Amino acid sequence: MDNALNIQNVSRRQFIRGASASTAVFSLQCTIPLSALTVAEQAQAQSGSALNLFVNIAKDNTVTLTCHRSEMGQGIRTSVAQVIADELEADWQYVNVIQAIGDKAYGDQNTDGSQSIRRFLTELRQFGASAQYMLKQAAANFWQVDISQCEAKNHYVTNNNNGRKLSYGDLAELASAITVPDANQLTLKKPEQFNYIGKGLKSLDLDSMINGTAEYGQDVQIPNMLYACLKRAPVMGSTIAKVDLDNTKKQAGVVDAFTMGEHSFPVTFNAVSSVAVVATNTWAAKKALDALNIQWRDSEYSQYDSQADVQTKQQMAENGKSKRQAQANKQGPKPKDLTELTATYTLPYLAHAPMEPPAATAMFHKDGSCEIWSCVQSPQAVQRNVAQRVGLKPEQVKVNVTLLGGAFGRKAQPDFVVEAALIAKRMGQPVKVVWSREDDIQHDYYHTNSVIHHKAQISRTAGLYRWDTHVAFTPIQSLWNINKDIPNKNFELRDIIRHNFNIDKMQTHAVSSPAHTRIGWLRSVANIQNAFSIGCFMDEVAHALKQNPLAHWNHLLGNQPENSKLKNVTNRVCEMANWQQRDSLPEDEALGLAAHHSFASDIAVVSHVKVTGNKLTVKKVYLSIDAGTIVNIDRVKAQMESAIIFGLSIALLNEISFKNGAVEQSNFHDFQVLRINQSPEIQVDVVKSTDKPGGVGEPGVPPVPPSIVNAVYAATGKRHRSLPLNQFYTV
Amino acid sequence: MKYTLSINNRVHQVEAEPDMPVLWVLRDLLNFTGTKFGCGKGLCGACTVLLNGQALRSCSLPISAVGDGKLATIEEVDRIAEYKKNAIAIKQAWQDNNVPQCGYCQPGQIMSAIALVSNNSRLDKQAIKNGMSGNICRCGTYARIEKAICSVAGVNCKEMESK
Numbered sequence: 001m002d003n004a005l006n007i008q009n010v011s012r013r014q015f016i017r018g019a020s021a022s023t024a025v026f027s028l029q030c031t032i033p034l035s036a037l038t039v040a041e042q043a044q045a046q047s048g049s050a051l052n053l054f055v056n057i058a059k060d061n062t063v064t065l066t067c068h069r070s071e072m073g074q075g076i077r078t079s080v081a082q083v084i085a086d087e088l089e090a091d092w093q094y095v096n097v098i099q100a101i102g103d104k105a106y107g108d109q110n111t112d113g114s115q116s117i118r119r120f121l122t123e124l125r126q127f128g129a130s131a132q133y134m135l136k137q138a139a140a141n142f143w144q145v146d147i148s149q150c151e152a153k154n155h156y157v158t159n160n161n162n163g164r165k166l167s168y169g170d171l172a173e174l175a176s177a178i179t180v181p182d183a184n185q186l187t188l189k190k191p192e193q194f195n196y197i198g199k200g201l202k203s204l205d206l207d208s209m210i211n212g213t214a215e216y217g218q219d220v221q222i223p224n225m226l227y228a229c230l231k232r233a234p235v236m237g238s239t240i241a242k243v244d245l246d247n248t249k250k251q252a253g254v255v256d257a258f259t260m261g262e263h264s265f266p267v268t269f270n271a272v273s274s275v276a277v278v279a280t281n282t283w284a285a286k287k288a289l290d291a292l293n294i295q296w297r298d299s300e301y302s303q304y305d306s307q308a309d310v311q312t313k314q315q316m317a318e319n320g321k322s323k324r325q326a327q328a329n330k331q332g333p334k335p336k337d338l339t340e341l342t343a344t345y346t347l348p349y350l351a352h353a354p355m356e357p358p359a360a361t362a363m364f365h366k367d368g369s370c371e372i373w374s375c376v377q378s379p380q381a382v383q384r385n386v387a388q389r390v391g392l393k394p395e396q397v398k399v400n401v402t403l404l405g406g407a408f409g410r411k412a413q414p415d416f417v418v419e420a421a422l423i424a425k426r427m428g429q430p431v432k433v434v435w436s437r438e439d440d441i442q443h444d445y446y447h448t449n450s451v452i453h454h455k456a457q458i459s460r461t462a463g464l465y466r467w468d469t470h471v472a473f474t475p476i477q478s479l480w481n482i483n484k485d486i487p488n489k490n491f492e493l494r495d496i497i498r499h500n501f502n503i504d505k506m507q508t509h510a511v512s513s514p515a516h517t518r519i520g521w522l523r524s525v526a527n528i529q530n531a532f533s534i535g536c537f538m539d540e541v542a543h544a545l546k547q548n549p550l551a552h553w554n555h556l557l558g559n560q561p562e563n564s565k566l567k568n569v570t571n572r573v574c575e576m577a578n579w580q581q582r583d584s585l586p587e588d589e590a591l592g593l594a595a596h597h598s599f600a601s602d603i604a605v606v607s608h609v610k611v612t613g614n615k616l617t618v619k620k621v622y623l624s625i626d627a628g629t630i631v632n633i634d635r636v637k638a639q640m641e642s643a644i645i646f647g648l649s650i651a652l653l654n655e656i657s658f659k660n661g662a663v664e665q666s667n668f669h670d671f672q673v674l675r676i677n678q679s680p681e682i683q684v685d686v687v688k689s690t691d692k693p694g695g696v697g698e699p700g701v702p703p704v705p706p707s708i709v710n711a712v713y714a715a716t717g718k719r720h721r722s723l724p725l726n727q728f729y730t731v
Numbered sequence: 732m733k734y735t736l737s738i739n740n741r742v743h744q745v746e747a748e749p750d751m752p753v754l755w756v757l758r759d760l761l762n763f764t765g766t767k768f769g770c771g772k773g774l775c776g777a778c779t780v781l782l783n784g785q786a787l788r789s790c791s792l793p794i795s796a797v798g799d800g801k802l803a804t805i806e807e808v809d810r811i812a813e814y815k816k817n818a819i820a821i822k823q824a825w826q827d828n829n830v831p832q833c834g835y836c837q838p839g840q841i842m843s844a845i846a847l848v849s850n851n852s853r854l855d856k857q858a859i860k861n862g863m864s865g866n867i868c869r870c871g872t873y874a875r876i877e878k879a880i881c882s883v884a885g886v887n888c889k890e891m892e893s894k
């Protein structure tokens with residue numbers, strides 16, 4: 001097993017280097033602590049004994065566990081700690097968590113794809129078990145007995161011969177000298193032995209989040225630090241034709257102003273063409289920047305109009321101007337009474353709009369190395385990208401990961417950190433780049449707009465016989481290669497190629513959809529449009545066949561083993577929502593159903609809506625999830641609540657549009673997100689399971705929008721095929 | 732311009748342009764970073780502070796408008812006599828319901844909630860929703876915020892739900 005190797009390779013040496021060497025560098029530069037959180041965490045880790053990359057125990061029993069994944073609201077710092085502490089047999093009251101810096105030693109740190117638990121559960125358990133083994137071995141050596149005579153439980157090792165006990169704090173130093181065991185020497189717990197895994201433990205960051213001391217990227221303060229705000233090219237690929245900065249430089253608080261980042265599109269994660277104003281505080285920088293009159297050159301994207309784009313895509317998709325990507329044929333007799341049903345679904349571009357706009361602080365040390373403090377999903381990507389732009393090696397870029405005030409995929413792109421590094425280098429002083437909400441809405445890596453056309457051949461006697469799909473949306477690969485204009489078969493199209501459905505013939509085609517802006521990953525990615533179109537079309541077919549949508553889902557999911565979980569949650573959610581009694585609801589109220597498998601989890605949603613005139617109210621949303629083994633039941637429920645609200649924002653409100661190549665929206669007045677007075681009652685059901693863990697952060701989102709549209713149809717008889725619904729209703 | 736501000740019952744002197752919003756005075760000049768920047772336009776509530784008992788969006792409040800008003804921020808609102816009782820109760824309810832996800836909007840939510848329960852002797856579920864509608868939570872912690880405030884305001888959420 002290569003996990004044993006992993007633990008060996010990434011052991012103390014690197015951990016200690018990570019924590020202490022860089023702190024020393026940093027203390028040369030500054031007289032008072034910089035980022036309080038990071039320094040405190042590093043000091044804490046240094047004072048104890050490191051048993052491996054993730055586990056550090058101090059004499060006073062404090063256990064400091066390292067979280068190598070970014071915390072953005074999913075509760076990963078607590079979940080990672082729960083997993084390690086469980087196998088470690090640590091007492092939870094002594095457990096602290098610190099955030100790992102960016103370092104290859106941790107393996108993949110890119111916090112995306114709802115992967116933290118499903119990819120790392122076993123590995124993290126081994127790190128805990130390995131440290132527990134070392135504590136036991138240390139005690140065995142001390143008592144001069146065999147390790148089999150020693151038992152670790154709740155922060156103590158007990159000598160089974162005489163009942164003597166030593167605490168983890170007592171043993172820490174001795175244990176740190178023990179050879180790291182091989183994975184095959186470790187016995188992991190059985191699920192029924194778990195103390196923490198599966199429990200809804202309170203978040204370890206709860207206190208700091210409630211008393212205002214939690215530190216986010218926007219909050220970083222460094223002595224001698226300057227603040228920078230930027231005005232970026234409104235149209236992709238456009239550059240500055242004319243700007244006069246003389247007057248700007250004279251404004252109160254302004255230190256410098258300059259243009260930067262002349263790059264042609266696609267820029268991947270580089271800084272786009274912009275004017276930067278550097279000042280002694282954010283407000284001074286922003287005010288001077290807003291007063292500027294910048295003339296931009298046109299680019300080849302200056303004519304782009306997203307409304308016209310959708311019309312073109314729709315025509316192409318409906319007229320089969322597409323290439324086949326996948327097909328499935330099962331042998332069955334062709335029914336005689338086939339009729340055709342078609343529908344085209346469209347979604348606009350979407351912005352991430354995390355509550356915390358992007359921000360990054362950079363400083364260069366005397367030895368030429370660069371240090372970053374930022375709210376990033378992928379610290380190693382920051383190392384690589386910053387290093388490349390400022391002429392360093394990735395190891396010379398130290399990335400301290402703060403808490404992320406939401407991310408949803410936005411903060412996987414390090415463009416804003418590159419800006420900070422470039423400006424800090426130029427200024428020879430620490431600089432924080434502060435993005436405004438306008439910057440965030442207008443310079444996102446957008447979720448692509450999409451058109452999906454479904455065509456079905458259905459039969460009263462044989463049901464859904466043939467299903468053809470034509471998709472038109474821009475692939476994320478266009479970020480690196482502008483010629484990529486067809487979604488990736490193994491990624492963006494994977495869940496729309498539903499070969500496990502109980503259907504005789506299926507084909508998936510894609511229309512050429514070149515990029516006109518930066519396209520990125522948004523929470524659940526292409527599942528958003530795929531699940532929307534599938535979930536709605538399933539409902540349309542059911543109604544055309546005069547079937548109960550639930551019966552239709554059950555029939556299409558069939559008895560295929562790979563569909564059993566999805567079928568189960570679909571039936572569970574319907575039971576919760578009293579689906580079979582839905583006809584007894586008041587006339588203007590109705591239920592809508594949708595289900596979707598993504599990120600290795602299965603989720604079904606029923607929404608209860610009320611439509612009075614043109615007022616649409618979402619009264620209640622029911623959700624059932626099977627995500628296999630659960631680490632923190634409360635955070636799983638919280639993520640489902642979150643996904644419902646996020647999905648409702650998409651269904652009801654979110655829209656980014658382009659005119660003359662530029663984004664038309666700028667802040668929460670025109671890029672609206674759901675507010676508390678629009679939010680429904682929520683009921684979440686989590687299937688108990690000891691199966692492999694599935695993803696949790698993303699898969700709740702996709703089934704929400706189609707469930708709403710289906711409910712509106714059931715209430716009004718009106719079938720909406722484009723979002724957001726606030727184009728038809730007051731919400 | 733020189734200004735003398737009362738923040739959390741302590742006097743702070745700052746030098747700032749008259750139009751500088753209190754948000755940036757707090758964050759950049761005085762290091763009170765618990766008050767968050769979310770939109771800068773009074774649209775999201777992340778920057779909410781209390782001024783003489785009222786919840787205000789500090790991003791839209793110029794320093795010159797504060798005068799001798801008393802400001803309270805998330806860091807110490809539970810130590811100020813007039814807010815103490817409700818602030819402690821609200822923060823405890825936030826703990827009990829494990830409300831925060833990313834946590835970024837929560838200082839603003841908590842400040843709005845403190846003002847809401849302090850300034851309204853009789854609240855119901857709808858009044859709570861209306862009162863909190865200026866605070867966005869992109870993580871979608873609304874159901875728990877509502878539950879937490881209901882528990883402090885003595886509103887029976889469950890009973891209201893069934894109606």
Ligand code: FES
Pocket residue numbers: 767768769770771772773774775776777778779788789790791
């Ligand atoms: S930052 Fe003040 S309301 Fe959004």
Ligand code: FES
Pocket residue numbers: 073355405406831832833834835836837867868869870871872
């Ligand atoms: S907890 Fe993240 S925005 Fe509210």
